Amino acid sequence: MLDFEKMGGLLPAIVQDAESGEVLMVAFQNHEAFERTRETGRMHYYSRSRDKLWMKGESSGHVQEVREILVDCDADAVVFKIHQVGGAACHTGFRSCFYRRLEPTGELTRTESEQVFDPAQVYAQ
Amino acid sequence: MLDFEKMGGLLPAIVQDAESGEVLMVAFQNHEAFERTRETGRMHYYSRSRDKLWMKGESSGHVQEVREILVDCDADAVVFKIHQVGGAACHTGFRSCFYRRLEPTGELTRTESEQVFDPAQVYAQ
Numbered sequence: 001m002l003d004f005e006k007m008g009g010l011l012p013a014i015v016q017d018a019e020s021g022e023v024l025m026v027a028f029q030n031h032e033a034f035e036r037t038r039e040t041g042r043m044h045y046y047s048r049s050r051d052k053l054w055m056k057g058e059s060s061g062h063v064q065e066v067r068e069i070l071v072d073c074d075a076d077a078v079v080f081k082i083h084q085v086g087g088a089a090c091h092t093g094f095r096s097c098f099y100r101r102l103e104p105t106g107e108l109t110r111t112e113s114e115q116v117f118d119p120a121q122v123y124a125q
Numbered sequence: 126m127l128d129f130e131k132m133g134g135l136l137p138a139i140v141q142d143a144e145s146g147e148v149l150m151v152a153f154q155n156h157e158a159f160e161r162t163r164e165t166g167r168m169h170y171y172s173r174s175r176d177k178l179w180m181k182g183e184s185s186g187h188v189q190e191v192r193e194i195l196v197d198c199d200a201d202a203v204v205f206k207i208h209q210v211g212g213a214a215c216h217t218g219f220r221s222c223f224y225r226r227l228e229p230t231g232e233l234t235r236t237e238s239e240q241v242f243d244p245a246q247v248y249a250q
Binding site: 006023098 | 126131137139141145146147148150151163173193194195196197198199202203204215216217219222223224225226227231233236
């Protein structure tokens, strides 16, 4: 049903806060990560750098609970509307990975996305 | 400033309606497409199937005017908040390319995303 072939077995997964609509992160899924996500209701991804399946929150406890899955016209990208346990999707502790705005000057400034936790504390546990 | 290397020169570009927050489409940009987008304020993409730069709306007139650019923590994905001229981002005439919901049964159903135009009329002109 999904076309994993265009990117050599991967699809971009866009993760959006089910309530606010904020885009929280983008990662990649292979077929297994997609199926595990559907089966468990928790976001799973494929890490290209580590060449392995991982579940978001497996070390921090900050899992992502799936509320809705949307498929695009070409069936080669998926939007997941989720509830983020712990309030932050980014490993830096920000609510969204997209916490920086590119200004017309080329400068990166901070958006309104809050820093919810201190990564040194969460990942040290 | 952006990391185009992880995907062989490409980044996923997530396009979000600046007002409603709806995710409208996902496409890819190479460095040139990204720079042309910044220079012109209109979304440009790189087509993997046609191996060329294209501007959204170049045949339909339905251009995408950039309102805000957000960069993620790894600088390997970009969110563009835009205004969609003509009201529909999808070549099928739907407001969003993500007009189908994957139900727990595996069935695809229609979301609330409206069909704004008839593609046969727009692309025949």
